[in-house]
Amino acid sequence: MISATATAAFLAAAPASSSSCTTHRRRSRLPAISASLATASSTEEPLLVRAARGEDGLPRPPAWMMRQAGRYMEEYQALAKRHPSFRERSETTDLIVEITLQPWRAFAPDGVILFSDILTPLPAIGVPFDISDSKGPVIQSPVRSEEQVRELTPIDFEKLRFVGESLKILRSEIDGQAALLGFVGAPWTIATYVVEGGMTNTYTNIKSMCHTAPNVLRGLLSHLADAISEYIIYQVNSGAQCIQIFDSWGGQLPPHVWEQWSKPYIKQIVNKIKIECPNVPLVLYINGNGGLLERMTDTGVDVIGLDWTVDMADGRRRLGNKISVQGNVDPAFLFSPLPVLTDEIHRVVKSAGPKGHILNLGHGVLVKTPEEAVAHFFDVTRSLRYDTLFQGCVTEVLEPVA
Numbered sequence: 530m531i532s533a534t535a536t537a538a539f540l541a542a543a544p545a546s547s548s549s550c551t552t553h554r555r556r557s558r559l560p561a562i563s564a565s566l567a568t569a570s571s572t573e574e575p576l577l578v579r580a581a582r583g584e585d586g587l588p589r590p591p592a593w594m595m596r597q598a599g600r601y602m603e604e605y606q607a608l609a610k611r612h613p614s615f616r617e618r619s620e621t622t623d624l625i626v627e628i629t630l631q632p633w634r635a636f637a638p639d640g641v642i643l644f645s646d647i648l649t650p651l652p653a654i655g656v657p658f659d660i661s662d663s664k665g666p667v668i669q670s671p672v673r674s675e676e677q678v679r680e681l682t683p684i685d686f687e688k689l690r691f692v693g694e695s696l697k698i699l700r701s702e703i704d705g706q707a708a709l710l711g712f713v714g715a716p717w718t719i720a721t722y723v724v725e726g727g728m729t730n731t732y733t734n735i736k737s738m739c740h741t742a743p744n745v746l747r748g749l750l751s752h753l754a755d756a757i758s759e760y761i762i763y764q765v766n767s768g769a770q771c772i773q774i775f776d777s778w779g780g781q782l783p784p785h786v787w788e789q790w791s792k793p794y795i796k797q798i799v800n801k802i803k804i805e806c807p808n809v810p811l812v813l814y815i816n817g818n819g820g821l822l823e824r825m826t827d828t829g830v831d832v833i834g835l836d837w838t839v840d841m842a843d844g845r846r847r848l849g850n851k852i853s854v855q856g857n858v859d860p861a862f863l864f865s866p867l868p869v870l871t872d873e874i875h876r877v878v879k880s881a882g883p884k885g886h887i888l889n890l891g892h893g894v895l896v897k898t899p900e901e902a903v904a905h906f907f908d909v910t911r912s913l914r915y916d917t918l919f920q921g922c923v924t925e926v927l928e929p930v931a
Contacts, residue, residue, distance in 0.1 A: 575708035577640045578770050581810035581832050583853050583885035590878055590886045592910040593640030593710070594903070595814075596893030597632045602900060604631050615660050619646050625695040630702060635900070636907045640708045640771070640887070643696060643764075647714030647775055648722060653688040654756050655681050656723055664727055671726035673734065678748040684756040686763055693767040700768030711769030713760055715776035715813075716753040716798075717791035723749065732781055739790055746790070754794040758801040765806045773812040774798070774830070780817025788824055799829040812855055816892065822847050837891025841880035853885035860890045863902040870902060874909050875918070883915040883922075 577591035599605055605628060609618065618624045628644040648666055651658055658668045672678060686693070700709050722728075724735040724746075738746040761772050779791045799811060813825055814834030822844060825833050835844045835856035845854060862873045878888060888910055894903065 573705075575639065575705065575770065577708035577710075577887060578810060580885060580887050581771055581812065581853050583831075583851070585884060587884070587915065589913040589915055590881070590888045590910065591639035591708070592888040592907055593638040593642065593707075594632075594890050594894050594906070595642075597636075597638060597642065597903070598628050598644045599894065600896050601894050601898040601903070602631055602635070604635070615646075619644060619649060620691050622691045622694045622698070625691060626698050626702070629695070629699055632903070633703065633707065636904050638707060638907055639910075640710050641699065641703055642710040642712060642773070643692070643699065643769070645692065645712070647712070647719060647777070649692065650684060650689060650713075650756065650760050651719070651723070653685045654683070654752070658722075666722055666727050668723060668726045671734070672723045672749055673738070673742070673745065675745050675748065678745060678752065681749075681752050684759050689760070689763070693763060696764060696767035696769055708770045709768055710771045710773060711761070711764035711767075712773040712775060713757050713764075713798075715774050715779060715791060716750045716757060716794035717782070717787075718776050718778045719753050719757070720746070720749055721778050721781075723753075732778070736782075739786065750790070750794045751797075754797040758798045761798065761802055762805050765802075765809050769809070771810045771812065772802070773814060773834070776813065776815045779815040780821065780836075784820045784824060787821055792824060792828060795828045795830075803829065810853075812887075814855070826852055832885075832887065834889065835891060839891075841877050845881055850882055850885060853887065854881055855887040855889050857889065857891035858906075860892050860895045860898070863890075863894070863898045863906065865902075867902065867905050870905060871909050874906065875913075878913060879918060883919045 575591070576587060576589075577593065580587055580591050600609075608624070608628065612618050612621075612624060618628060625644050629641060632638060633641045648658055651668075656668060656672065658666050661667050670677070672681070696709065696711065703709055721732060721735050724738060725732065735746070764772065774795065776791055776795065779787050782791060795813065802809065802811060810831040812832040812834055813828055813830040814836075815821055815825065816836055817838065818825065818834075818836055819839045822833065822835075822839070826848060832853040832855050833844075833848055835841060835854060837857050837859035839857060841854070841857055844857070848854060856877070858873055858877055862870050865873075874888070878886065
């Protein structure tokens, strides 16, 4: 693990240089990947960023996995035993860097996503929270009144220095061989925790607020949208090259309600980022988004993430091929025989087409997923070539469904 002294030295250095890693691991796919990139221009943008923008002429789809750093890895489990607090692991620079790099060293994905949590910025706007082993996130004073909304503060980045520090170190460690991803929660999804006081299966408090206290809810969502916009800019300025917006619980809303209570605040964020960081692609992922796909395109994001319940071919037809897509292998396929996983990867890639596709799972990596299957997922992806998969095919121009 990178020491605190090494971290401090790195952050004091200008310009930053890649630091060595002292962690021992049983395998690494990086040497072979590095060799394949040796002739690439140092100024060339990562494959994932180019795919997110929908560039033509890419050799294959890039790939990463949601929750690719975490509980399924033995290396992570060993670290978690030494540092049992999730807040410590996700709010300590050295630990964030180490955990983020674990799957990068083991599997060499095309995207390396910061190890963090969508609730991480809450204390920086005046909403403290704890994490219970049995209940998950717990907010002792749920925000449900105008007075509580007025007490929320502008985002204080002094309370989030570990995020910026981690991204700077990671950007140097990765050294252009993959895209560094940051992420945020969408205002509606963050608000579900803030209003409900933690996890919920029913969302009754926040859903009822749409009708009983709409002005309070609008004020909360607007404040969150402003804070999240600034948080994205902070991540980009710290080194993130692509940002994923998780509206994890947006799929719990009927489409017309999502249109009113989630979409406008996502658009507010996107509009701000397109002005301040116009070259940074934005990905929008909603769990259970089959009824929302067409509505999601109007948010202005560059990439729509599909969950595994949407057929990729149908999703591409509905969205058209002027917007990029991400996904969407069912995480359960990683428990299948490896040839079955290979076939599913090929099916998804062929369904998405030879442009504007980031291969991913349709949800996060599941606990107890075999590491061998994760390695196979990335090995297969690196072996793909669009010119072989689509040889003799004419790419059809697909317009989005109105």
